[in-house]
Amino acid sequence: MGVEFRNVHKSFDELDGKPRYILEDINLKIETGEFICVLGKSGCGKSTMLNMLAGYLKPDKGRITVDGEDVKGPSAQRGVVFQQHALFPWYTVKENIEFGLKLKKHKNAEVEKIAKQYIDMIGLQGYENAYPAELSGGMAQRVGIARALVNNPQVLLMDEPLGALDAMTRDTMRKELIRIWQISKKTIFFITHSVPEAVYLADRVILLKQGHIAMDTHIELERPRDIRSDKFSEYVDLFSKGLTDGSDMDVIVE
Known part of the structure; x- marks a missing residue:
């Protein structure tokens, strides 16, 4: 509907x-x-x-x-993406994307699988362990989009x-x-x-x-x-x- x-x-x-x-x-x-x-x-x-x-x-x-x-x-x-990406600076790309899944207490293997799926979707393979300060503005915003999508809104x-x-x-x-x-x-x-x-x-x-x-x-x-x-x-x-x-x-x- x-x-x-x-x-x-x-x-x-x-x-x-x-x-x-x-x-x-x-x-x-x-x-x-x-x-x-x-x-x-x-x-x-x-x-x-x-x-x-x-x-x-x-x-x-x-x-x-x-x-x-x-x-x-x-x-x-309803996932929300703001003008500023609002990533956790102390978390890596992968950890930022996994955050919502861990709050929902998904099993570790499932968290890994889903996070990889969204990292692939946003085209940031190879940047899984990078921190927000190491990313360009566009890359950081892509992580913000993935973090909003990962809970399947x-x-x-x-x-x-x-x-x-x-x-x-x-x-x-x-x-x-x-x-x-x-x-x-x-x-x-x-x-x-x-x-x-x-x-x-x-x-x-x-x-x-x-x-x-x-x-x-x-x-x-x-x-x-x-x-x-x-x-x-x-x-x-x-x-x-x-x-x-x-x-x-x-x-x-x-």
């Missing part, structure tokens, strides 16, 4: 005690295995959506469900996970992320303010504007996507126009 936001509202109190609505009447259905990008300016509510789906925040009104079950708090069924939540990387590494990681998604077949809920990134990655782009869903668009492009194609540029133009209204432009149009 996937993920559903049903009539979701969320507000935060201002200094004067009055509520300010960040999200209003959000309705969204996400199919199992879909790659969804939520695109919008800073402050539009996209990270609030992710934090509610993760279970870190509760909606004021409405329901959020995963496979028909209400989200009531954080759960291993139904949904992978990603809050601008490539935003802290340099341009070349970010381009490489976009390709890597698609490869990992195609192998893992997970539902991905990805936050970004980069228009080309959303068009390159997503099955559907959800454009948030002033707390409302302004656009919900399927990307009808074959993979791998050619960023130089006319159709790709048309999608970039479409979302750029939807986002830019002449005020506080902070979206990325690369």
Whole structure:
């Protein structure tokens, strides 16, 4: 059944005690295995959506469900990858990936087998015993993705996970992320303010504007996507126009 936001509202109190609505009447259905990008300016509510789906925040009104079950708090069924990888610096690549499995008290042989599977998936064979300080930004973020996937979540939540990387590494990681998604077949809920990134990655782009869903668009492009194609540029133009209204432009149009 996937993920559903049903009539979701969320507000935060201002200094004067009055509520300010960040999200209003959000309705969204996400199919199992879909790659969804939520695109919008800073402050539009996209990270609030992710934090509610993760279970870190509760909606004021409405329901959020995963496979028909209400989200009531954080759960291993929803893995989260943040902008900074947040790896344990005193653990190796292998130990970071194994951490969640050991908390669940898997047998050692099973832990070894699963960790190797995900190290192979992210393409870091030979770096099993490296520490985070010895990795590039892109490599460390791949370990963060593997650590989120290793507990076999139904949904992978990603809050601008490539935003802290340099341009070349970010381009490489976009390709890597698609490869990992195609192998893992997970539902991905990805936050970004980069228009080309959303068009390159997503099955559907959800454009948030002033707390409302302004656009919900399927990307009808074959993979791998050619960023130089006319159709790709048309999608970039479409979302750029939807986002830019002449005020506080902070979206990325690369």
